[in-house]
Amino acid sequence: MLTLSKLIDEDKCYETIRTMRWPDGVCCTDCGAKNITKRGKHATYSARQRYICGECGRHFDDLTDTIFAGRHQPLKTWIACLYLMGLNVSNQQIADELSLHKDDVHQMTSELRQAVADKRPEVQLSGTVEFDEVYVTAGHKGQPEQVKKKGARDADGKLKGLRGRGTLETEKPPIFGMIQRGGEVVIKMLANVQQQTIKPIIQSMVKPGTLIYTDEYDIYARLETWGYAHKSVCHSAGEYARDDDGDGFCEVHVNTMEGFWSLLRSWLRPHRGISQEKLPIYLGFFEFVHNARKRGKALLGSLLSTLLV
Numbered sequence: 193m194l195t196l197s198k199l200i201d202e203d204k205c206y207e208t209i210r211t212m213r214w215p216d217g218v219c220c221t222d223c224g225a226k227n228i229t230k231r232g233k234h235a236t237y238s239a240r241q242r243y244i245c246g247e248c249g250r251h252f253d254d255l256t257d258t259i260f261a262g263r264h265q266p267l268k269t270w271i272a273c274l275y276l277m278g279l280n281v282s283n284q285q286i287a288d289e290l291s292l293h294k295d296d297v298h299q300m301t302s303e304l305r306q307a308v309a310d311k312r313p314e315v316q317l318s319g320t321v322e323f324d325e326v327y328v329t330a331g332h333k334g335q336p337e338q339v340k341k342k343g344a345r346d347a348d349g350k351l352k353g354l355r356g357r358g359t360l361e362t363e364k365p366p367i368f369g370m371i372q373r374g375g376e377v378v379i380k381m382l383a384n385v386q387q388q389t390i391k392p393i394i395q396s397m398v399k400p401g402t403l404i405y406t407d408e409y410d411i412y413a414r415l416e417t418w419g420y421a422h423k424s425v426c427h428s429a430g431e432y433a434r435d436d437d438g439d440g441f442c443e444v445h446v447n448t449m450e451g452f453w454s455l456l457r458s459w460l461r462p463h464r465g466i467s468q469e470k471l472p473i474y475l476g477f478f479e480f481v482h483n484a485r486k487r488g489k490a491l492l493g494s495l496l497s498t499l500l501v
């Protein structure tokens with residue numbers, strides 16, 4: 193069968209890893225010295241170069257100390273897997289595309305997702321930023337997840353999840369989101385929606401003085417005290433956007449954040465039964481994907497270089 197991984201050149205994958213790891217030439221993975229001698233190729237993977245350090249004597253190769261070291265699957269399979277994860281392809285589909293067992297794919301995607309979530313760069317927001325929260329159904333054992341916006345209506349018009357502010361205990365953990373208009377996003381699963389919970393997150397990630405738009409929810413009542421400019425739109429009064437300065441643009445809204453929640457809802461849909469323990473890792477991975485695209489970076493390159501730092 194013709195598969196994606198058969199079409200990918202293993203030599204080129206190694207070349208890419210070398211260029212990303214050592215843009216100024218190979219350095220020792222132990223002492224950082226540049227006095228390095230090549231020591232032949234790996235016994236199993238002929239594209240993998242081995243080295244010895246002229247300073248400390250360390251033996252290493254292209255993948256030493258990376259997430260790709262000591263793996264059963266070839267490097268090109270890992271890279272193809274990462275590429276498909278960036279397209280939000282399900283584990284089953286990845287298994288089909290790469291001719292792998294689903295359990296192996298599950299292990300690979302779990303490790304890659306965790307590593308990207310752990311290593312993603314800290315985001316700093318400024319300019320004009322919107323805050324909002326949603327509640328995601330995610331049990332401790334894992335249940336089909338569903339992003340529910342507060343006040344969302346069922347088909348019969350009945351309000352669901354309205355003001356039933358979720359907590360971790362109710363298996364509907366709150367997700368707090370902050371998005372810079374035209375820029376990056378930060379999403380965090382919270383233990384609860386309280387001012388003392390969101391305050392440190394906001395202060396570490398949003399530049400003081402930033403103009404913040406929210407709905408009228410009272411957890412946002414102290415933003416001005418915390419050093420920010422704040423305007424709120426009153427959803428319960430049927431207001432979704434307001435033109436405060438009279439220029440014809442309704443600039444007081446949280447529509448950017450609402451649009452992001454739709455993207456998140458679509459992103460989570462193929463992954464059935466995400467548990468509350470795993471949810472923050474999925475959120476971190478999606479935050480990275482969204483922000484890489486916002487910075488106009490090719491996603492696979494961004495994912496790889498993040499894993500290699």
Ligand SMILES: [Zn+2]
Nearest residue numbers: 220223245248
């Ligand atoms: Zn060394």
